[in-house]
Amino acid sequence: MSREPTVTPTSYTKKHMTLLNVNGLSTEFETDEGTVNAVQNVDLEVGEGETLGVVGESGSGKSVTALSIMNLVDSPGEITDGEVLFKGRDLVAEDEQSLQDIWGNEIGMIFQDPSNALNPVYTVGEQISETLRAHNFCGEDIGRLEQSFLELIVPRRDSKKRNPKSWDRAVDLLEATGIPDPEERAEEFPHQYSGGMKQRAAIAQAIACEPDLVIADEPTTALDVTIESQILDLLDDLQQNMGMGMILITHDLAVVSEVCDRVAVMYAGQIVENGTRDQIFNDPKHPYTQSLIRSIPEIDRKKSIQVTEGQVPNLIDMPDECYFAPRCEYAHEACYVQNPRMYNDEHNDDAQDATSHEARCVLYDPENPHDVPNVEDIQPQVDSPAPPVDGVSEERGS
Amino acid sequence: MSDPVIETRDLKKHFPVQTGLIEQLLTRNKQWVKAVDGVDLEIYPQEIFGLVGESGSGKSTLGMVLLQLLEPTAGEVYFQGERIDDNTEDEMRELRKEMQIIFQDPASSLNPRRRIRDIVRRPLEVHDLYESTEKRNERVDQLIQEVQLNEDHLDRFPHELSGGQQQRVAIARALSVEPNLIVADEAVSALDVNVQAQILNLLEEIKQKYDLTILFIAHDLSLVRQISDRVGVMYLGELMEVGTDDEVFDQYQHPYTNALLESVPKISDNLNERAVIEGEVPSPINPPSGCKFRTRCPLASEECASEFEAREFSATHSVNCIKRSKAEHGGSKTLVKEYSGSR
Numbered sequence: 001m002s003r004e005p006t007v008t009p010t011s012y013t014k015k016h017m018t019l020l021n022v023n024g025l026s027t028e029f030e031t032d033e034g035t036v037n038a039v040q041n042v043d044l045e046v047g048e049g050e051t052l053g054v055v056g057e058s059g060s061g062k063s064v065t066a067l068s069i070m071n072l073v074d075s076p077g078e079i080t081d082g083e084v085l086f087k088g089r090d091l092v093a094e095d096e097q098s099l100q101d102i103w104g105n106e107i108g109m110i111f112q113d114p115s116n117a118l119n120p121v122y123t124v125g126e127q128i129s130e131t132l133r134a135h136n137f138c139g140e141d142i143g144r145l146e147q148s149f150l151e152l153i154v155p156r157r158d159s160k161k162r163n164p165k166s167w168d169r170a171v172d173l174l175e176a177t178g179i180p181d182p183e184e185r186a187e188e189f190p191h192q193y194s195g196g197m198k199q200r201a202a203i204a205q206a207i208a209c210e211p212d213l214v215i216a217d218e219p220t221t222a223l224d225v226t227i228e229s230q231i232l233d234l235l236d237d238l239q240q241n242m243g244m245g246m247i248l249i250t251h252d253l254a255v256v257s258e259v260c261d262r263v264a265v266m267y268a269g270q271i272v273e274n275g276t277r278d279q280i281f282n283d284p285k286h287p288y289t290q291s292l293i294r295s296i297p298e299i300d301r302k303k304s305i306q307v308t309e310g311q312v313p314n315l316i317d318m319p320d321e322c323y324f325a326p327r328c329e330y331a332h333e334a335c336y337v338q339n340p341r342m343y344n345d346e347h348n349d350d351a352q353d354a355t356s357h358e359a360r361c362v363l364y365d366p367e368n369p370h371d372v373p374n375v376e377d378i379q380p381q382v383d384s385p386a387p388p389v390d391g392v393s394e395e396r397g398s
Numbered sequence: 399m400s401d402p403v404i405e406t407r408d409l410k411k412h413f414p415v416q417t418g419l420i421e422q423l424l425t426r427n428k429q430w431v432k433a434v435d436g437v438d439l440e441i442y443p444q445e446i447f448g449l450v451g452e453s454g455s456g457k458s459t460l461g462m463v464l465l466q467l468l469e470p471t472a473g474e475v476y477f478q479g480e481r482i483d484d485n486t487e488d489e490m491r492e493l494r495k496e497m498q499i500i501f502q503d504p505a506s507s508l509n510p511r512r513r514i515r516d517i518v519r520r521p522l523e524v525h526d527l528y529e530s531t532e533k534r535n536e537r538v539d540q541l542i543q544e545v546q547l548n549e550d551h552l553d554r555f556p557h558e559l560s561g562g563q564q565q566r567v568a569i570a571r572a573l574s575v576e577p578n579l580i581v582a583d584e585a586v587s588a589l590d591v592n593v594q595a596q597i598l599n600l601l602e603e604i605k606q607k608y609d610l611t612i613l614f615i616a617h618d619l620s621l622v623r624q625i626s627d628r629v630g631v632m633y634l635g636e637l638m639e640v641g642t643d644d645e646v647f648d649q650y651q652h653p654y655t656n657a658l659l660e661s662v663p664k665i666s667d668n669l670n671e672r673a674v675i676e677g678e679v680p681s682p683i684n685p686p687s688g689c690k691f692r693t694r695c696p697l698a699s700e701e702c703a704s705e706f707e708a709r710e711f712s713a714t715h716s717v718n719c720i721k722r723s724k725a726e727h728g729g730s731k732t733l734v735k736e737y738s739g740s741r
Contacts, residue, residue: 057590057592058590194678195453196678197678224452224679225617225618225619225658225662225663226658226661226675226678227452227678228661229660229661229663230676232663251590252663253591254664254665255663257663258663281665291592292591292592295592295594295595296591296620296665297594297595297598297618297620297623297624298620298623298624298665299623299647299659299662299664300647300664307596308592309596311560311562311593
């Protein structure tokens with residue numbers, strides 16, 4: 001049985017210069033029970049205009065990775081090792097003052113819950129224009145008074161009059177993110193927005209200063225499917241138009257398959273597999289990635305969902321072995337000797353691939369060959385999508 | 399077909415909109431949130447009925463009204479042939495042995511100060527089942543194994559368990575009184591995919607074992623597809639389409655069902671190829687007249703604003719859309735073509 005590819009193969013070529021290069025990033029949290037190694041030795045790379053998807057279950061360290069990249073980890077957490085090279089600057093080593101210039105300006109961030117990301121006591125337009133003024137984007141800045149200890153008594157509700165350029169740009173941004181009647185809506189408070197519109201406003205704020213990189217942490221998880229597809233479309237469009245790099249953090253593999261160029265799969269604080277979208281979905285290597293893909297319920301047909309028993313381990317005092325081994329059906333002695341390194345995919349003979357496909361699994365150790373799990377075994381259910389979807393895509397193509 | 403376990407006729411649940419005192423004095427007409435607005439639903443023995451819809455569509459309210467946890471504004475609810483919406487509290491308490499609910503967030507539905515054993519034993523005490531505490535404890539031991547936990551878990555507190563384990567405890571508690579009907583209100587939405595799959599399998603298993611009827615409320619269509627025998631699609635308090643799972647997912651007729659299915663992210667799909675419906679769910683305070691989906695519907699025309707009856711496509715398949723009649727559209731998958739230009 002030859003296996004149909006799950007995602008349309010597109011030749012991935014590394015198009016642009018590297019924007020973000022994360023090397024050996026590790027973050028620890030000191031707790032009463034012990035040290036939690038939330039992020040261990042993570043390597044990531046994002047090119048200009050490229051979308052990197054980071055997937056994993058809850059507790060796998062996705063969000064802490066994002067915060068560590070921003071150098072936003074707070075006590076009791078601490079970045080213990082590694083570097084984050086953003087356009088040649090190491091964000092881990094920068095002081096707070098220079099980071100202030102980068103946050104919201106060169107790197108924008110979108111969070112899962114838009115109601116928490118927006119300030120309830122200021123109008124939406126006010127908040128977006130404040131972001132613009134904080135980085136002096138339209139030639140207007142935050143006044144001395146506002147910066148001083150008097151900030152609490154300085155009225156901040158008349159940005160429309162005092163800083164018309166920033167205000168106008170805020171309105172334009174709201175329009176660009178698809179909010180109807182942006183001029184009136186800019187003067188409303190977040191609670192007057194629906195969930196989907198709040199997320200649009202949060203996106204408007206994140207992209208206000210035309211950042212080079214946007215980190216979106218579960219941006220659609222709190223939203224309904226119809227709104228989710230609208231927001232994904234919006235992010236995709238904005239990214240195409242503005243040429244931003246994007247890191248999309250999500251637990252939803254289907255979302256990743258739709259918008260990402262490259263994918264990193266995280267488990268227990270480590271990256272266990274790293275490759276292009278095609279490699280991950282059509283030829284998953286690591287048993288964990290395979291189990292993730294298997295456990296997704298599908299809408300086009302009924303199938304019995306295969307389950308990997310057990311849970312993500314507690315990240316305190318992890319033993320020096322493969323972290324997935326206790327749940328892995330291919331586990332054997334070699335898995336318990338030490339935590340495996342990343343192995344390159346040697347079986348990949350596609351010369352077009354500019355990046356390698358790596359998996360943190362001893363099955364791919366070239367010096368110690370094993371029977372590699374058969375991909376056909378793990379995905380017997382793959383066939384073409386249901387007819388209704390096809391009908392649409394054909395007509396759309398014409 | 400056998401008699402339904404639970405049945406509703408033109409069921410409505412309207413909530414009053416809270417306004418300030420001055421506004422109350424000045425305006426006469428009170429506003430209502432029409433959370434459930436005329437639902438006719440039958441759920442048959444030993445089936446899993448999946449109820450899907452966006453947030454605010456009234457799925458959870460419907461589940462609560464079915465169990466009489468909320469009093470309906472109008473309409474009738476029948477449980478095993480008997481009308482229950484005019485029951486007194488005492489009569490309901492007796493009946494609750496037969497109907498149980500599992501909530502979305504297990505952490506907040508389990509008492510944090512009680513050990514798991516006490517939590518699972520509590521319904522047995524409330525309903526005075528089994529003679530002695532020892533007998534009840536035996537039953538608890540048995541239940542905890544049925545949900546694939548072990549006896550070590552019984553002496554722990556809820557916060558010592560993971561989300562999936564907590565949800566298993568909630569299932570054990572619901573099972574303890576051997577009910578006929580379980581309402582699972584977003585029971586797996588808060589869990590990771592892998593754990594979701596584990597809990598779904600568990601639900602299937604206990605359904606077989608206890609001859610249960612389950613109302614499975616979820617916003618995730620692919621989950622509903624996996625587990626349901628019949629499916630209802632809800633929008634702004636009304637059922638838009640009801641049918642067997644193949645009828646709703648493969649031979650769907652309602653444009654809203656189509657839109658929902660299109661929006662689901664799929665691995666075998668490409669973002670740029672799918673139809674996205676515009677706009678958001680209108681406010682349930684003043685919903686559109688006639689078809690409630692018409693404000694977002696690509697097929698909508700003037701006739702949609704008038705009242706109409708749901709149409710039967712087969713004995714099990716009913717569609718609430720004026721544009722669909724069996725004569726023109728019966729049983730085919732022709733709908734999607736009209737839909738393609740909507741982006």
